[in-house]
Amino acid sequence: MTALLQVKGLTAGYGGVPIIEGVNLDVAEHEIAVIIGPNGAGKSTLLKTIFALTARSEGSVSFAGSDISALKTAELVPLGISMVPQSRNVFPTLTVDENLDVGTYAAPPRDKDAVREKVLELFPDLRDKLGQAAGELSGGQRQMVAMGRALMSEPKLLLLDEPTAGLSPAYLEIIFDLLLNIRKGGVTILMVEQNAKQALRIADNGHVLVSGKNFVSGTGEALLNDDAVRRSFLGGASA
Ligand SMILES: Nc1ncnc2c1ncn2[C@@H]1O[C@H](COP(=O)(O)OP(=O)(O)OP(=O)(O)O)[C@@H](O)[C@H]1O
Ligand SMILES: [Mg+2]
Numbered sequence: 001m002t003a004l005l006q007v008k009g010l011t012a013g014y015g016g017v018p019i020i021e022g023v024n025l026d027v028a029e030h031e032i033a034v035i036i037g038p039n040g041a042g043k044s045t046l047l048k049t050i051f052a053l054t055a056r057s058e059g060s061v062s063f064a065g066s067d068i069s070a071l072k073t074a075e076l077v078p079l080g081i082s083m084v085p086q087s088r089n090v091f092p093t094l095t096v097d098e099n100l101d102v103g104t105y106a107a108p109p110r111d112k113d114a115v116r117e118k119v120l121e122l123f124p125d126l127r128d129k130l131g132q133a134a135g136e137l138s139g140g141q142r143q144m145v146a147m148g149r150a151l152m153s154e155p156k157l158l159l160l161d162e163p164t165a166g167l168s169p170a171y172l173e174i175i176f177d178l179l180l181n182i183r184k185g186g187v188t189i190l191m192v193e194q195n196a197k198q199a200l201r202i203a204d205n206g207h208v209l210v211s212g213k214n215f216v217s218g219t220g221e222a223l224l225n226d227d228a229v230r231r232s233f234l235g236g237a238s239a
Contacts, residue, residue, distance in 0.1 A: 002065055004029040004188050005050070005157055010059035012049040018057065019045045020212040025190075027157070028204075032179060032189045034220070036196040036233055037209035043192040044086050046209065047159050050190075051083045052076055063157065077106035080156035084163065086192070089146035092135025096126055099134045099145050103152030112152075119148045122181060140171040144178075151182070158182065160191035164198075176202050197234050200224050208233060 003026035013019040020042040027033045035043050048054040050061055052073045060069045063079060071079075082103075090099050100116060109115040120127050123144040129137060134145050143163055150158055163179070164172045172195055180202060183189055193199035200206050203220035208229060216229060223229045230236060 002062075003027055004031075004064060005190065006060075006062040007046075007050065008060045008062075010046070010049060010056060010061065012045060012054050012056045012059075014045075014054070016057075018212065020049065020209075022059065023209070023212070023214055025207055025214075025217075027188060027190050029156075029188055030183060030186065031204045032183055032202060033191070033205045033207065034196075034199040034203040035190070035192045035207045035209055036194075036199065037215070038233075041209045042212040043209055044161050045212075047083065047161050047190070047192060048085075051081065051159055053083075074106050077153050077155075080154070081159065082150040082153050082155035082157070083159040084143075084146045084150045084161060086161035086165065090134040090137075090142050090149070093133055095131050096134055096137070096145055097130040099149050100152050103149035107153040109152065109154050115152055115154060118185075119151050122151070122178060122185075123148050140167050140174070143167065143175060147178070147182075151187070155187060157188045157190065160189065162192055162194060164193065164195050172198060197224065200234075 005027040007023060007025040010023040011018050011021050023046055037043055045054055049056050052071060056069060060067055063081060068076060100119060104112055125141060126144055126148060134142060164175050176198060179189055200220040200223050206220050206223040207217045208215040
């Protein structure tokens, strides 16, 4: 079976300076895949390049069997790709409900109310905050708004850049549980995570990116048990 997302030899960067080089990555349908690696490795750049927010100089990206390398972000959303960026991922002065609505602009769902209801079932905490400015919410709640917004276009593939950044360990578990629920709903997830150990535990496959290049890939379990990966990227202790 071909992968839902296929990244081949992808090179991209800023102002002509390559940041990621020759990156290969396959994500199967209904998979949770995680990208880990040191700060500055190019993890965000890789996600942004897949979502056409960073200029690609070489390589290709395919989605559901079609080459999408030349498409713009606004064309990727209707195809079923959505992204939650690493930071500043809500509109702070808009209400929670307005933030969710923004998620429908690029690809209006057939039944917006039904999709909104589904999103609120996933994130019940947001229900009594719908009229509140998103900027007034806690970090964890803002992350739920950002994920909810991304789900409003009914994506097949959700790209998440550090969904648990800055959250307490308790919230971290809540977010990871939510990701499992989102996947249950038929969504494929490719995420970048600094909480590597926890992320690999829920991931089907993991990819370590170092200095913009593939370092090692494997199942979540294999990476958790890989001595070199453990020493360099998982804080050394046993998984
Ligand atoms: N908009 C930009 N313009 C120029 N350089 C950038 C830009 N965004 C990122 N970079 C550079 O690209 C490199 C990789 O950054 P990137 O954000 O992709 O790393 P990362 O692996 O996501 O790091 P982190 O774990 O800190 O989020 C860094 O050296 C960074 O300075
Ligand atoms: Mg990053």
